[in-house]
Amino acid sequence: MTEVSPTVWAPSGNRHVLLTVHTGRHDIVELARSSAARLAKAGITVRLLEDEADALGIEGAQVVPPDAEAARGAEIVMVFGGDGTFLRAAELARYSNAALMGVNLGRVGFLAETEPEAVEETLTAIERCEYSVEKRLAIEVDVLDATGAVVGGTWALNEASVEKSERSRVLDLVVAIDGRPLTSFGCDGVLFATPTGSTAYAFSAGGPVVWPDVEAMLVVPSNAHALFSRPLVTSPDSVLTVAIPADGNRARVSADGRRALEVPEGGRVDVRRAARPVRIARVHKTTFGDRLVAKFGLPVRGFRDARRHDPGHEMAPDRNVLTRGYVRGDGGEGGHGGDTDDDA
Structure with missing residues (x-):
């Protein structure tokens, strides 16, 4: 789903842009500094995260804790780095109305909006409010124990993977859709991906590339020992389940490769569409x-x-x-x- 902002939008009150930066590279830090200076000159308040502020050394910036409140009231979360930095920024922006805008300084950078050479154009678009906002489907993950009680949860923009805890053993599991068993097999794991994540881990595991405006969820087995182990594309309103037998290998959940949860013995993992989408700002018409x-x-x-x-x-x-x-x-x-x- 894509929501297009007006060509020129005049916000009321002060405007805030939160910067999230891969501070381990000097060239990225310098680009973030020059961008912050230009935003400040345009009358936009620049926010920095506490754990990045010292490395950036940007005078006059507002420093905030790296928590769910960091992006509250911000218009844009501007990301300087690769997809890993972008996913970290998504954690901060998720509970706000801020839109993510990435400058790719990594390798592939599929989530980023622009490359370093086009930063000036991107900053101009922010200053003039000339950008559109895409709403990307995200997924919620619940981990349940053998009694059906929820014992943990997380979310993902790209994918949540149910993986074997012991590398030397095969993970036996049952896949169910909307409460109905579909198939069972031994494998290394199963990925539940969004269209946004179809070009990430799911792509490497043999899943299809799905256009980001498609409303769907993907189920992609990883190294399954089965004849029927093809990737599946399901309704965005489905509930996707992986159940782990009590006498099988232990499993864990990894969300976007950043957040991990253990699955109790005999437990299961439920995946569904998240109530809130992730907002991504776009400037270029590609x-x-x-x-x-x-x-x-x-x-x-x-x-x-x-x-x-x-x-x-x-x-x-x-x-x-x-x-x-x-x-x-x-x-x-x-x-x-x-x-x-x-x-x-």
């Missing part, structure tokens, strides 16, 4: 398909047209795949189908 091409270096020309073989150079970033406005191997522009779209 489609999700364009992101796939850019992030994974996908070839976008037919094999008969290909002249170059280095991944990621099949299409110039300012050309649209659908209009075949690609770049020939000799450096000239070619293709058919009309004008190209410079926003692609």
Whole structure:
């Protein structure tokens, strides 16, 4: 689901932007400092987390504890780092109306909105309130004991994985959908992923890539010893369950690779859509398909047209795949189908 903000939005009262930064790299810290200075010059209050403030050394910034109140009242949580930093920021923004906006300084950075070279454009969009907001489905996770009592819970933006606790043993489990058993097998684990997380752990485990505006949840077995162990795409209103036999291997839950819970012996894990989505701010008009091409270096020309073989150079970033406005191997522009779209 995508909610588009007006072209120009005039907020009432003071505006606040919370920065979350991978402080372990000097170049990231410098970029965060220069961005904070520009936001402050535009009259926007910059917030910093207590555990990052000393490393950033930004004068005049508001310092807040890294808890559920950190993003309260903020308009944007601006992330400087990779997907790991983004997921940490999502924990802070989850209980507020703040939208996440990432600057990719990691490797793939699928969640980020922009690359470092486009930071000035992104800051301009924040200053002018010229951005849209996507509402991304998140999942809630309940851990229950053998009596059916809830003994723990967490949430995830990307995925929650039920994994074996002992690496040397196979995890036996039963998968159920909406309270009805579906199948059982031995495996390394099962992933419950969102469309946002379909390009993360679930993708590596053989799951499908799902466009982020699709309302669905994914079930992806990991190294299952079974004939029927295909990834499943379910209704967003389903309740997905993994039950662990009392005489089987012990299991644990990992949420976004950041939060872990132990599953009691003979217990189960229930996964459902979270009541609150995660809000992600977008500035650039690139489609999700364009992101796939850019992030994974996908070839976008037919094999008969290909002249170059280095991944990621099949299409110039300012050309649209659908209009075949690609770049020939000799450096000239070619293709058919009309004008190209410079926003692609």
